[in-house]
Amino acid sequence: MEYRFSERMKNLRGNSIREIFKLVESPEVISFAGGMPASECLPLDAYRTYTDELLSGENALSLLQYGATEGYRPLREAVAKHVGGMGIKASAENVLIVSGAQQGIDLCYKLFLNEGDVLLVEDPTYLAALHIAKTYRARAIGVRSEADGIDIVDLEEKIRTHRPKLLYLVPNFSNPTGKTLSEEKRRAIAKMTAEYGVIVLEDDPYRALRYSGRHLPAIKHFDQSENVVYLTSFSKTISPAMRVGAMIASRTLIAKLTVGKQATDVHTATLSQAVAMRFLREGELERRVEASLPVYRFKRDAMLKAMRRYFPKEAEFAEPEGGLFIWCKVPMPARELFLQAISQGVAFVCGSDFFADGKGEQYIRLNFSNESVDRIEQGIRILGDLLKR
Numbered sequence: 001m002e003y004r005f006s007e008r009m010k011n012l013r014g015n016s017i018r019e020i021f022k023l024v025e026s027p028e029v030i031s032f033a034g035g036m037p038a039s040e041c042l043p044l045d046a047y048r049t050y051t052d053e054l055l056s057g058e059n060a061l062s063l064l065q066y067g068a069t070e071g072y073r074p075l076r077e078a079v080a081k082h083v084g085g086m087g088i089k090a091s092a093e094n095v096l097i098v099s100g101a102q103q104g105i106d107l108c109y110k111l112f113l114n115e116g117d118v119l120l121v122e123d124p125t126y127l128a129a130l131h132i133a134k135t136y137r138a139r140a141i142g143v144r145s146e147a148d149g150i151d152i153v154d155l156e157e158k159i160r161t162h163r164p165k166l167l168y169l170v171p172n173f174s175n176p177t178g179k180t181l182s183e184e185k186r187r188a189i190a191k192m193t194a195e196y197g198v199i200v201l202e203d204d205p206y207r208a209l210r211y212s213g214r215h216l217p218a219i220k221h222f223d224q225s226e227n228v229v230y231l232t233s234f235s236k237t238i239s240p241a242m243r244v245g246a247m248i249a250s251r252t253l254i255a256k257l258t259v260g261k262q263a264t265d266v267h268t269a270t271l272s273q274a275v276a277m278r279f280l281r282e283g284e285l286e287r288r289v290e291a292s293l294p295v296y297r298f299k300r301d302a303m304l305k306a307m308r309r310y311f312p313k314e315a316e317f318a319e320p321e322g323g324l325f326i327w328c329k330v331p332m333p334a335r336e337l338f339l340q341a342i343s344q345g346v347a348f349v350c351g352s353d354f355f356a357d358g359k360g361e362q363y364i365r366l367n368f369s370n371e372s373v374d375r376i377e378q379g380i381r382i383l384g385d386l387l388k389r
């Protein structure tokens, strides 16, 4: 059978991280490749207790029925309260529960992007944000990045030149760079995008994972024109397998996004939503985050220490204040380093996957959350030896 794939899918390959996952399945490989939360931080006991209680409670049967596309009402209320605590004004009507932030990105693109439309992204950015754009045959254009996030001058220039409908940003501890957008720029972006009529998709799955410095207000906090869509996820703070995230936006946008979601998956799994609601309502989410911060901080510091010790001085990297990644400029092509490293049992992700135009061949993304400190030291020493050759 010769399959007649759609134009949209014909030349699209799976993203390279998923491919790397297949390579690094073996437990011998020291993997700095994924973006997974630390296994020791996954809340198995609380998850089991909440699931048992929910399935033994008087509303158990309703958890096994079809539900509203907008999401499980008690979770929508809990999310509105949760983001309220971060300075984002919202009621349950401003919340759409999604099956992970990934679906939120997809729905937002689906709502705004026609074939050929321009989407602006910080260069580099989360690779799935680029990958999803391809499925809509939209054109992602990269905006320069500085130490404190996207370059505002370049952003305005590219808004004027390309008249994009959408700007996609990861404001806190960005994937892949670990950078955080300054408060000044958040304010400026809210103002500028409102003036030019650009929608901002503020994708913020890492906010809670801050190991130093103070929390900054979201871009959404400065949103006066209802042009900012805030996207959060419980993947990094409860469990990625739960597949629960939330979008916060104007009622008009939530209504439209709901139509898009209905066509995709009817609604997010109700039992997962109810479990997430319990984590929020009982304060367990906060307690879990508090307990996991020292674990992540310790691992981040172990990786930075090993990089300072074993990497050649030409390697450039900054200390991320949170999140799961260290972004590093290396003095050789990343692909070459990857091939040598994988043959010695160490994996990471090459930087070029995160750039809108595929450049960035001198960068690598290192994840520090999912290996023990001993293996972090061992893996970084191997990479350091290869880089020094």
Ligand SMILES: Cc1ncc(COP(=O)(O)O)c(C=O)c1O
Pocket (backbone or CB within 6 Å): 035, 099, 100, 101, 102, 103, 126, 170, 175, 203, 205, 233, 234, 235, 240, 244, 245
């Ligand atoms: C910036 C960013 N957005 C979205 C996602 C997807 O998250 P979720 O598991 O909530 O779909 C990730 C996952 O790594 C991410 O890094």
